[in-house]
Amino acid sequence: MEHLLSNIEPAEIWDHFCRLAQIPHPSGGEQAICRHIYHLAENLGLEVTMDKAGGNDFGNVLVKCPPTPGCENSPVVIFQSHLDMVALPAENKDRPLDLILDGSMLRARGNTLGADNGIAVAMALSLMTNREIAHGPLELLFTINEEAGMTGVIMLSDRILKGRFLINVDSQQEQILTVGCAGVNRSIFQLPVKMDPVIKGFVAVRVSVVGGKGGHSGLEINSGRANAGQQLVRILYEESKTIPLYLAGVNWGNVENAIPSEANAVVLIRPENLSALRAALxxxxxxxxxxxxxxxxxxxxxxxxxxxxxxxxxxxALTDSVLSFLLALPHGVHTMSNEVEGLVETSSNVAIVRTSPMELIVKVSQRSLSDPLLDAIVTKCEAVARLAGAQVTQIGKTYGWKPNLSSPLLNLCRDAYLQVFGEAPKVQGLHGMLECGLIKSKYPNIDMISFGPTILDAHAPTKPDFVFGLDSASTGERIDTARLPRFWEFVKTVLRKLTEVVE
Structure with a gap:
């Protein structure tokens, strides 16, 4: 198949990637790419299964590849990637990618590139089709809907994988080996409120905190950035001690994995106190x-x-109770890891607050690499909510992947990286979430690691009117094709070294 990258190495990977680029595969719409991989495996005579995690017609795909000659006694290795991509803008979700090569940088015009995680899928397909790469028995696991809830891996059977080691290829900096990720819980607190009719003699004012940096609650929670909502509540709580004020509404946040960057409240005060409040602000x-x-x-x-x-x-009284409740909820870093320097272990994000005439709704997300500490921070938030009289609902707790710096797979990958790149990799845990955490909860004895080639501005679309040279420094998901050969050599070195592991 002739394509844009026909003369670029590793040819087999780019051939598979270009084929995948012609198959729309947004989150929730992976039917065609699932069928493509399933039929490719069938045509190669490989054992392949597909579950129904996405419905009756598609789901997670598992392909079993036999060992190359001489590696029959090697341990089974799971090579895991996800099939969906973030297609932006949304109207592009059913269109093939228009790949463009700007120097050595590969992009997709008017869309994201889908290298997250299409490049890993292409590597897995290369392992299927190239029988000259030394490896032991492989289980190639392709999951669905990672970008929109991880429902594929959530629904993955806990009896289907036989591998002793798992390699997740969903990290995006080639110099980093990831050895842990956070588990996540979502809490919803519903506090009944009984508002009184407003009488004459008051003025209503809106007080807002705006322009905060915000950021991802898994990646930026230790940055020192403010929760704009709690900052606003703190101001109102303190000023209510000297200026009588009555809360009519308080609102902040839109998504549960973002630190709130803006918040607003409407309060009632006497006209004679307005100048004092403005001076206080x-x-x-x-x-x-x-x-x-x-x-x-x-x-x-x-x-x-x-x-x-x-x-x-x-x-x-209710104003004081609501302000106290919102201010007392834990937000920010709770504990740091004792295993990995600088890694946030446990945190909480008071993400969303909405006021209606009948209730106050608060949504809090908690994260931890430690299962007991995740339970602990969830319990602490719940206790604060119950003290305030709120109804508590816990949704979707998933436990994390705690770093093991003595992992045999980590040591092997370190050696392989040093051998290929000539320098030591950085080892880190991630306070964000990877599918590894969910797989670890189903298969606690698997030794796992996550790495991947460098992908810049993942999930960001390239401009539809991209001009070569002029827009080369602009954002947009992209990967440097010139760097992939060495990373692919690293992957093959890891697989070759795993054939030498004694069961």
Whole structure:
């Protein structure tokens, strides 16, 4: 098959990648790519199964590859990737990728590249089709819907994998070996509120905290960035000690894995207290600058803007109770890892707050690499909510993958990396989430690691009107084709070294 990358090495990988690029495979729409891999394995005479994790017609695909001659007594190795990609904008989800090569940088015009995780899928297919690569028995596991809830691996059977080692190829910096990831829990707290009709003699003002940096709650939670919502609540809580105010509503956040960057509240005060509140907000702006410095150099507290008087507001006691509840909920780093220097082990993110006339809804996400510590931070948040009188719902707890720095697979991969790249890799845990954590919960005795080739600006689309040279420094998911041969050599070295492991 002639394609854009026909003369670039490793030819087999780029051949498979270009074929995959012609098969739309957004999260939830992996039917065609599942069939492609299933039929390819069948045509090669390989044992292949597909579950129904995506419905009746598609799901996770498992292909078993026999060992190359002389490696029959080697341990079984699982090589794992996910089949879905983030297609942006959404209207591109059913279109093939328009690949473009800017120097050695590969992109997709008007879309993301899908190298996350298509390049790993292409590597796995190369292991299927190239019988000259030395390896023991392989289980090639292709999961679905990783980018939109990890439902594929959640529904993966706990009896289908036989491998002793697992290689996840879903990391995006070639110099890093990942040896742990966080488990996640989502808490929803519903606090009944009884608002009173608003009487004359009050003015309504909106107080907002805007311009915060925010960021991913798994990757940026230790950055010192503010939770704009709790910052706002803290201001109102402190000022309510001297300025009588009554809460009509407080809202912040949109997604549970993002640190809130903006928040707003509507409060009722007496007109004669308006100037005092505005002066206090100016004072808080200076306190905020001193507290956060350059970390939050764009965050601002808005002046108390008068708004239309609402029909209902909370009384003094309920206002105090709600502000106390929101301020007391744990947010930020809870514990640091004792295994990996600088790694956040446990954290909590007070992510979303919504007020209605009948209830206050609060959504909190907790993360930890330690199962007991995840339980502990979930329990602490729950206890605060129950003290406030909120109904508690826990959703979707998934346990993490705790780093094991004595892992035989880690030591082997370190040696292989040093051999190929001539320098030692960086070993890290991840406070974000990988499919490894869910697989580890089903197969606790598997020794696993995650690595991958460097992918820049994953999930970011390249401009539809991209101009070669002029836009080369612009964002957009891309991979340097010139760097892949050495990374592929590293992968093959790891597999070859695993054939020497004694069962």
């Amino acid at each position: 100016l004072r808080w702006g200076k306190i905020q600058q001193e507290e956060f410095g350059k970390v939050e150099d764009t965050m601002e507290i808005s002046p108390a803007e008068e708004v239309e008087l609402p029909e209902f507001a909370m009384g003094a």
